[in-house]
Amino acid sequence: MxxxxxxxxxxxxxxxxxxxxxxxxxxxxxxxxxxxxxxxxxxxxxxxxxxxxxxxxxxxxxxxxxxxxxxxxxxxxxxxxxxxxxxxxxxxxxxxxxxxxxxxxxxxxxxxxxxxxxxxxxxxxxxxxxxxxxxxxxxxxxxxxxGRYIRGDYREHAFACGARDGTIRVWDTRNIRAPCNNTECLPGEKIVQVVFTSSHLIACSIRNQFTLVPFP
Structure with a gap:
């Protein structure tokens, strides 16, 4: 190293x-x-x-x-x-x-x-x-x-981002009128980052709690 x-x-x-x-x-x-x-x-x-x-x-x-x-x-x-x-x-x-x-x-x-x-x-x-x-x-x-300490992620045509209320919202960027998916995964916890994997979203809260959300 x-x-x-x-x-x-x-x-x-x-x-x-x-x-x-x-x-x-x-x-x-x-x-x-x-x-x-x-x-x-x-x-x-x-x-x-x-x-x-x-x-x-x-x-x-x-x-x-x-x-x-x-x-x-x-x-x-x-x-x-x-x-x-x-x-x-x-x-x-x-x-x-x-x-x-x-x-x-x-x-x-x-x-x-x-x-x-x-x-x-x-x-x-x-x-x-x-x-x-x-x-x-x-x-x-x-x-x-x-704020600077909430960060989303982009994959293919999808963009996902967390929020201060523990909800992850996903938009299809080909139709941005409304989120195509809302998931309350960490209620009351500020989600500071969301990352796509091949089959899931990984969300991290401000208190370093992690959760996996299935995503097709």
Missing amino acids: SEITIKQHSVALTAMWGQSLSFATGGYDHLVHLWDVQDDLISATCQPLAIKHTAQVQSLLSIHDTSRKLISASSDCNAHIWDLSSERVVNTLKASNSIFHLHKTRFPHCTLLEVAHRELQFEIRDHRLVPEEPVLRFGYPTAQTH
């Missing part, structure tokens, strides 16, 4: 697409750094990317559509799309609220965002420059926003 110490206040981390020894970090300093691990596996070099956020970087996502790109999302409500080959921001997704998490979708040109909203917590954004339908918004009414 090798260990690399990063002397930065990072809150976001992602492995870079197609590069086994490369990753990106972002955090409270509003900056995004690209790291390359050396062959000895105990040291790394990094470079700051010319991505300008005005608040902390909360999520990073490495994608490949027409080229290798890195998306950085911040509490400044912006998600910048950095192209690695041209080394510049080629597009910016401007959300109306703070962006907590980014998810890959079935389509390489679309990204799912979790945002700070009390009715429309989720957005699917088409980040092509001239999209046919730039954004789809969906969610459910709740008294409080999810």
Whole structure:
């Protein structure tokens, strides 16, 4: 086992697409750094990317559509799309609220965002420059926003996310008018993360309780 110490206040981390020894970090300093691990596996070099956020970087996502790109999302409500080959921001997704998490979708040109909203917590954004339908918004009414410590998961056309009341909701992203499934699995417990397996959803509560929910 090798260990690399990063002397930065990072809150976001992602492995870079197609590069086994490369990753990106972002955090409270509003900056995004690209790291390359050396062959000895105990040291790394990094470079700051010319991505300008005005608040902390909360999520990073490495994608490949027409080229290798890195998306950085911040509490400044912006998600910048950095192209690695041209080394510049080629597009910016401007959300109306703070962006907590980014998810890959079935389509390489679309990204799912979790945002700070009390009715429309989720957005699917088409980040092509001239999209046919730039954004789809969906969610459910709740008294409080999810916050950065509730995180959902995407598989095929399904997106699942927990809530503060112990309920897991699943949407079919081809029809987002209402959840296709509601499961109260941990009553009264805030569910902080949901993850798909091949046949189930695994939910984790704020008190580290775990539960398995069958999912076809």
